[in-house]
Amino acid sequence: MTLPGLFPINRREALQYGLYSAFGLLLGSRAASPLIAAAPKAKAKSVIQIWMWGGPAHLDTFDPKPDAGNDYCGPLKTPIETNVPGIRISELLPLLAKQADKYSLIRAMTHGVNSHETASYTVQTGRMSGGHEVYPSVGAVVSLFKGYNAGYKGLIPPYIVLTQPQGRFSEAGFLGSRYKPFATGGDPAQARFAVEGVVAQGITDQRQQDRREYLHKLNTLANALPGDPQLASAKEAEAQAYELILGDAGKVFDLAQEKDDLRDLYGRNTFGQSCLVARRLVERGVPYITINYNGGWDTHKLNFQTMRRKLPEMDKGMSALLTDLAQRGMLESTVVWWNGEFGRTPKVQWEAPWNGGRGHHGQVFSALVAGGGFQGGHVVGASDARGEEVKDRPVYPVDLIGTIYDLLGIATDAKLPHPLGLPARVIPAPADAVKSAGRLKEIT
Amino acid sequence: MRFSLFAVCLAVAAAPSERALNPAFESPAPLSAQSPIDARVFDRLQRLHIQPARLSSDAVFLRRAFLDIIGTLPTAQEASGFLADPAPAKRAALIDRLLDRPEFADYWAMKWCDLLRVKAEFPINLWPNAAQAYHHWIRAAIRENQPYDRFVRDLLTASGSNFRDAPVNFYRAMQSKEPPAIAQTVALTFMGTRAENWPPERLAAMAGFFSQIGYKETNEWKEEIVYFKPVGQAGRPVSSSQAIFTFPDGTPARLAPGRDPREVFADWLIAPQNPWFARNAVNRVWSWLLGRGIIHEPDDIRPDNPPSNPELLAFLEQEFVASHYNLKSLYRLILNSQTYQLSSVPRSGGPEAVANFAFYPLRRLDAEVLADAICQVTGTTETYTSAIPEPFTFIPEEQRAISLPDGSITSAFLELFGRPSRDTGLEAERNNRLTAAQQLHLLNASHVERKIEQSPKLQDLLRNTKGGQALVTGLYLTILSRPPTADELQAVNAYSQHGNVKPREAAIDLAWALMNSAEFLYRH
Numbered sequence: 001m002t003l004p005g006l007f008p009i010n011r012r013e014a015l016q017y018g019l020y021s022a023f024g025l026l027l028g029s030r031a032a033s034p035l036i037a038a039a040p041k042a043k044a045k046s047v048i049q050i051w052m053w054g055g056p057a058h059l060d061t062f063d064p065k066p067d068a069g070n071d072y073c074g075p076l077k078t079p080i081e082t083n084v085p086g087i088r089i090s091e092l093l094p095l096l097a098k099q100a101d102k103y104s105l106i107r108a109m110t111h112g113v114n115s116h117e118t119a120s121y122t123v124q125t126g127r128m129s130g131g132h133e134v135y136p137s138v139g140a141v142v143s144l145f146k147g148y149n150a151g152y153k154g155l156i157p158p159y160i161v162l163t164q165p166q167g168r169f170s171e172a173g174f175l176g177s178r179y180k181p182f183a184t185g186g187d188p189a190q191a192r193f194a195v196e197g198v199v200a201q202g203i204t205d206q207r208q209q210d211r212r213e214y215l216h217k218l219n220t221l222a223n224a225l226p227g228d229p230q231l232a233s234a235k236e237a238e239a240q241a242y243e244l245i246l247g248d249a250g251k252v253f254d255l256a257q258e259k260d261d262l263r264d265l266y267g268r269n270t271f272g273q274s275c276l277v278a279r280r281l282v283e284r285g286v287p288y289i290t291i292n293y294n295g296g297w298d299t300h301k302l303n304f305q306t307m308r309r310k311l312p313e314m315d316k317g318m319s320a321l322l323t324d325l326a327q328r329g330m331l332e333s334t335v336v337w338w339n340g341e342f343g344r345t346p347k348v349q350w351e352a353p354w355n356g357g358r359g360h361h362g363q364v365f366s367a368l369v370a371g372g373g374f375q376g377g378h379v380v381g382a383s384d385a386r387g388e389e390v391k392d393r394p395v396y397p398v399d400l401i402g403t404i405y406d407l408l409g410i411a412t413d414a415k416l417p418h419p420l421g422l423p424a425r426v427i428p429a430p431a432d433a434v435k436s437a438g439r440l441k442e443i444t
Numbered sequence: 445m446r447f448s449l450f451a452v453c454l455a456v457a458a459a460p461s462e463r464a465l466n467p468a469f470e471s472p473a474p475l476s477a478q479s480p481i482d483a484r485v486f487d488r489l490q491r492l493h494i495q496p497a498r499l500s501s502d503a504v505f506l507r508r509a510f511l512d513i514i515g516t517l518p519t520a521q522e523a524s525g526f527l528a529d530p531a532p533a534k535r536a537a538l539i540d541r542l543l544d545r546p547e548f549a550d551y552w553a554m555k556w557c558d559l560l561r562v563k564a565e566f567p568i569n570l571w572p573n574a575a576q577a578y579h580h581w582i583r584a585a586i587r588e589n590q591p592y593d594r595f596v597r598d599l600l601t602a603s604g605s606n607f608r609d610a611p612v613n614f615y616r617a618m619q620s621k622e623p624p625a626i627a628q629t630v631a632l633t634f635m636g637t638r639a640e641n642w643p644p645e646r647l648a649a650m651a652g653f654f655s656q657i658g659y660k661e662t663n664e665w666k667e668e669i670v671y672f673k674p675v676g677q678a679g680r681p682v683s684s685s686q687a688i689f690t691f692p693d694g695t696p697a698r699l700a701p702g703r704d705p706r707e708v709f710a711d712w713l714i715a716p717q718n719p720w721f722a723r724n725a726v727n728r729v730w731s732w733l734l735g736r737g738i739i740h741e742p743d744d745i746r747p748d749n750p751p752s753n754p755e756l757l758a759f760l761e762q763e764f765v766a767s768h769y770n771l772k773s774l775y776r777l778i779l780n781s782q783t784y785q786l787s788s789v790p791r792s793g794g795p796e797a798v799a800n801f802a803f804y805p806l807r808r809l810d811a812e813v814l815a816d817a818i819c820q821v822t823g824t825t826e827t828y829t830s831a832i833p834e835p836f837t838f839i840p841e842e843q844r845a846i847s848l849p850d851g852s853i854t855s856a857f858l859e860l861f862g863r864p865s866r867d868t869g870l871e872a873e874r875n876n877r878l879t880a881a882q883q884l885h886l887l888n889a890s891h892v893e894r895k896i897e898q899s900p901k902l903q904d905l906l907r908n909t910k911g912g913q914a915l916v917t918g919l920y921l922t923i924l925s926r927p928p929t930a931d932e933l934q935a936v937n938a939y940s941q942h943g944n945v946k947p948r949e950a951a952i953d954l955a956w957a958l959m960n961s962a963e964f965l966y967r968h
Contacts, residue, residue: 134867177862185856196856197888197889201893206944219962230808
């Protein structure tokens, strides 16, 4: 038994992962599936996660504190008004300032974790590290509940990372490597976005076809083992691979199909063009895309120089994405989620060797959410006068993640298939004592 | 019973309907039960009316032995040398040579580092220099063929610094350091059993042995000391009274005052009569070499998961204990059996044939082995990096993936091909199923294509052979460890002459096709 798509699942695996109950069609019963039952409520179909690897400074982006003085805001002293009265953001984000009606800011994200890997884990799983288990990230959970097991039929894998994997924890956790993201590699800002495996440089379609026949002729062992189940499923996988290489599905990565001025609007750099690719993937129904924005946000040194260099790029790419999604009527069904693993210490370290740097700060930081059922134009929670602590309405990672699952119609009390059959839920049960201050009802 | 030759002759006369022998993969030599392993396996197959596969050809055996014993492909020279060797005992001699190679230690250290979760960062936080020290210690133990009981005892009883007393990292390479979690890890690793499924009292009793472990920091950055920290039931130091613990088999243990309970547990575990210890080790080694445990999954030993061949398992356990836990002897014993040397082309199929080792099962190469194999056949290198900013982690350009010391040092290729994340130490963490995303990469990624197009090996072959059959034979020996068959030569000539490709492109396409063939991608 296989399902269509890049990651077919066979019957044995379905049994092993306990997917039969989640898999109504296999039992001939639809009632068994919590996924299908929850689907009608879903407002969002896809998620674009802009992952700010390294942890950008909340004070220099979406939570400016101009009154805290030079030791806190450095040269960035004049935040700008947005198109929503009362909301001000960094002066380096003028384009996003014109779109505050499309997104909401969460200024009281908190988990208190100050190292990259554990904070990355907590922000993307909703759990603290240190238990006996490694939970899957949001992307892996969405690819479980919105991917091939739930009727997704695309040849493009349901969980894509643009362009490099995060690499600091196994995003699939105990769900196993089948739920890992497909990392595109390549660079969408290049003349040709060479998605590893999909777009080959300098090999004509004719030569691809000749090679394929040649391989079949020379595949002596496979030809000697016609009944081998592993080789049979490899053959199916090969057919899908060639659909992507030679068929139309791979064209989603061909940015030459977009107008030049739209590409300019997104910014002709890796981040901007990744935002454009993400929109194209959402159009093809891909449920989860992470843009792994490794932009040097871990600004222990020379924080302000980095902000001046990188924030205009981020501003351009994100604002173009929001505009484009809205104009195409896609924003209402697409969650855009921006944050890093933590914020940065509000007090600037002026001394050498930091020379104006900021350290890790998990006590309070900011997130931006838009679309897919999130209302725009609001601010949830607040940090204190210097951005050091939560002042009002803490938002824990599990609160934000749980809200995203709600919008996608993923039942948060559904069970995750655990390889040893241990009980594990999409969102921790109250008894698990994971810190929570409630879903984001204010903006949904 | 020691190696008495079995008179059972299993060479079944070919039935009229049976397909002809395929000399690329099968040997015409008759099967005969040459070792006590074969006696037990063939006897069981006969009772089940399952016909074992034929003996593998020399070329198949050569490639299999290299991949299984040292995780490394034979070179073209090694392949042609072995194939031309007329010595009747050349297989046994090759096994001995491979067991002595340094890559044996590299490859099996990698395997043990999976089980022991050797990783600098998340969720196992050993930190880079402790991971390096731990890997170094494990590799040395394997290189020196340290008796397995001593290896395990050293791990379970170590005290000291994570940098200087490397085996203490056993107690640091866990997500939770609560005594029941430590007990679960010990049970999984050295008893091959999942203590989650035990009655809670039994797990709690075993946890007692791991309840007196202390961890403390020092002034050195990221140094941690693991030590015996005696505490009584009420938190008071144990000084006068004897403490009573219970082993997982239900027998009580009495501890003298001041005795580290880890030592008492370790001595119980490694005793010859322990029902789990030798059984777990031999079953794992068997599954690593034959693709499937006699008890399957190999780390799920429990009463309701019986061995497919109890006599075989019992025999291996006895031999292993009698050899004083000599791992290389165990490898040698298994590798020299005809059971191990069967062809991968079955003569009987079905789940019973698989579970009873009637043929050698196809297995996709481990991610690291495949990465190294691609580098070796093309003469290229690979870049490995770690996300952890750390001055101690220097990764040389010639680095082979099987000898990477730390699970946090990786590449996109290794992640794509299912290298274990070293989160849990479960065997199932390693996923060797070939997916479409992996096929896309092998068929069409610029990463692989560039290696072939710019391959110094291919350029040498083109220069030195002036094309023709010598080039084709050279590519076959390099990539598949055997010369081409007549049919293959014909197909290659037809492709080269059909006019669409230049000679260099034809050689590239041949290398590409062979590297995408099942014979290259799978152990067979």
